[in-house]
Each structure stands twice: as structure tokens, then as C-alpha cells.
Amino acid sequence: MATRVTLFHNPTAGLENHSKEELLQALHEKGYQTTYVDTKSDDYAEMLKEPGELVVIAGGDGTVAKIVKHLLHKDIPIGLLPLGTANNIANSLGIAGEAADIIAGWDLSKKKPFDVGLVNGPDGESIFFESAGFGIFPQLISQHSKDRDEKKSREEELESALQHVQEILHNTEAHFCTLHMEEEQLSGDYLLVEIMNIRLAGPNMDLAPEADPGDGLLDVVLVREDERDKLEAYIANRLRGKGNTEEWQVRRAKELQVEWSSKSYHVDDEVHESEAPISVGIRIIPDELEFLVP
Structure with missing residues (x-):
């Protein structure tokens, strides 16, 4: 009997041609009985109630987050077809290439457990699949979302985002932060405090290369004010097409409390603002999801 799957497709993800028909044909050739759902439709959430034996998501990181938040606590494997710009989740799982080949x-x-982060902040609780953090990334998300050009290629869009990071670094101030973790407390002036579930953040910035999204731990990446030149050099190298040659201060924790002297933080691609200073609790919830991996 054919495996019953539901394909959730964002037809506007990226610039490459990945039509509904091509995706359905590839799934048919695999022997799957497929139901197609456009993620822009009003009833996509209803279709997640009984999605079959496999959920397939064709889109970028935003589409992945939109769909998998409905799959928490469910024992349903997820197949990713990365069609977006950064594709941080898929890349962190080693998933890349043409959709038909994947x-x-x-x-x-062959499934990989995947943890979920839980943030308890001034706005209440929210979850993340990639990262939550303070400093340059909330500014990047706010600025880049205003300047995005849908006509740019994936490479041009990533380059534009890295240029925005470069501009932010030239102009931003560090902020005082105190982190309370299980076994230690850290404080100082930081440009970036990023609590990561996966190894990549923003425009494919490989800040936590050892991060494992299924190890039950968060990777806490810290970039101090006195490392500004180092971070600027990293961005400049990335813009020249060079890989990651820098290492950052990283702590691992199941749970932490962050006190930040400024007013904004982000949870995945959403920016939250409150009265400064802010206090945010963050913890890991292990094994909430499982993805097919190569």
C-alpha cells in the first residue's frame, strides 16, 4: 500500500522554478500517495490534523516554522525540500540539492530528532526552531525585511543581508548583558548574544558549527564588544566568498535567563520589543520533531 503523504508547498519561495506539478511527479515516482496543500491557503492548518504518514515541506525556513509548529507532540516524520533563501534548518540537517534528488x-x-526552544519573555511564551537572541540580529531582521527585493537571486539576497550586518556593526553599540546558566553566570558588554538550536543563523552565518539540534542542549553564542573587529572580519570574508575561519565563545545549556539592557530581542524571524531592560527565560524542549535526513 502506498505511503500517504501531505505536501505543504510555498509556491512563492525563492526564484527557482519548483512547480506543483514537478514536486507531485517526483513524489509519485517515489511511490507516495500525495495530497497537495498551498501554504498560502486559508485551510493549510486544517490539513495538518491528519496529514498521513509523512509531512513534506517545500519552502524556506519561514515556511518550515509555519508548518512544524502544528506538528509538536506528534510522531510524524518531516521531509524538507529547501526552496528558500537561507534554508538554515535544512542546511543544518545536511539537506541540500534538487528537490527530485532529495x-x-x-x-x-533515517530520521533525526529535533529539539525546540521555548522563550518566556515580556510578551509571553513563544517557540523557536532556529535561534533566539539579542543584539545585531533583531536589528538585521527589522532592517532587512523592509529592504528585501523579491527579484534578487538567492545569492544576491544573502549578500544583501550580510551587507546589512556589516552596516549594523559599524553603527551599533554593545549592550550590557547578564546570563544565568545552570553552572555559571556571565556578564559584560556584548554585540551579539544568540541562543541557537542549529548551527546557522541569519544569512547562513555559521556561528555554532558544533550545534546539534537533537542533543537536548542550546548553544549560547557570545560576541563581546572587544571582538567587534573579529566579527567585522568574519562578515568581510563571507562577502568575499570565504568560509568560516572564526571561533566564538560558546556555552551549552538546557536552560538560561538573559537580562539585556536594551529593549529588543528576536525569536526566529519575529522581533519583540519591550521596556528596557528586559529579562527573558529560555529553555530547550527535547525531541519535539523528527526530520528525514540523508
Whole structure:
């Protein structure tokens, strides 16, 4: 009997041509019985109530987050077809290439547990799949969302985002931060405090190369004011097409409390603002999801 799957497709993700028909054909050739859902439709959430034996998501990180938040506590594997710009989640899981090739290589027995982060802040509780943090990334999200050009290629969009990071670094001030973790407390003036579930953040910035989204731990990346030149050099190298040659201060924790002297923080691609200073609790929830991996 054919495996019953539901394909959730964002037809506007990226610039490349990944039509509904091409995706359905590749899934049919794999032997799947597929129901198609446009993620822009009003009833996509209803279709997640009984999605079958496999959920397939074709889109970028935003589409992935939009769909998988409905799959928490459910024992349903997820297949990713990365069609977005950064594709941080897919890249962190080692998933890349043409959609048809990814589908052809799927094995339902090869699954990777995936943790979820929970943030308790001034706005209440929210979850993240990539990262939450303070400093340059809330500014980047706010600024870049205003300047995005849908006509740019994936490479041009990533380059534009890195240029925005560069501009922010030239103009931003560090902020005082205190972090309370299970076994230590840290404080100082930081440009960036990023609590990461995966290794990549923003425009494919490889800040936590050892992060494992299924290890039950958060990777806490810290960039101090006295490391500004180092971070600027990292961005400049990335803009020249060079890989990650820098290492950052990283702590691992299941739970932490962050006290930040400024007013904004982000949870994945959403920026939250409150009266400064702000206090935010963050913890990991292990094994909430499972993804098919190569």
C-alpha cells in the first residue's frame, strides 16, 4: 500500500522554478500517495490534523516554522525540500540539492530528532526552531525585511543581508548583558548574544558549527564588544566568498535567563520589543520533531 503523504508547498519561495506539478511527479515516482496543500491557503492548518504518514515541506525556513509548529507532540516524520533563501534548518540537517534528488533518497527509517526552544519573555511564551537572541540580529531582521527585493537571486539576497550586518556593526553599540546558566553566570558588554538550536543563523552565518539540534542542549553564542573587529572580519570574508575561519565563545545549556539592557530581542524571524531592560527565560524542549535526513 502506498505511503500517504501531505505536501505543504510555498509556491512563492525563492526564484527557482519548483512547480506543483514537478514536486507531485517526483513524489509519485517515489511511490507516495500525495495530497497537495498551498501554504498560502486559508485551510493549510486544517490539513495538518491528519496529514498521513509523512509531512513534506517545500519552502524556506519561514515556511518550515509555519508548518512544524502544528506538528509538536506528534510522531510524524518531516521531509524538507529547501526552496528558500537561507534554508538554515535544512542546511543544518545536511539537506541540500534538487528537490527530485532529495525525494529519491528518502528512507523513512533515517530520521533525526529535533529539539525546540521555548522563550518566556515580556510578551509571553513563544517557540523557536532556529535561534533566539539579542543584539545585531533583531536589528538585521527589522532592517532587512523592509529592504528585501523579491527579484534578487538567492545569492544576491544573502549578500544583501550580510551587507546589512556589516552596516549594523559599524553603527551599533554593545549592550550590557547578564546570563544565568545552570553552572555559571556571565556578564559584560556584548554585540551579539544568540541562543541557537542549529548551527546557522541569519544569512547562513555559521556561528555554532558544533550545534546539534537533537542533543537536548542550546548553544549560547557570545560576541563581546572587544571582538567587534573579529566579527567585522568574519562578515568581510563571507562577502568575499570565504568560509568560516572564526571561533566564538560558546556555552551549552538546557536552560538560561538573559537580562539585556536594551529593549529588543528576536525569536526566529519575529522581533519583540519591550521596556528596557528586559529579562527573558529560555529553555530547550527535547525531541519535539523528527526530520528525514540523508
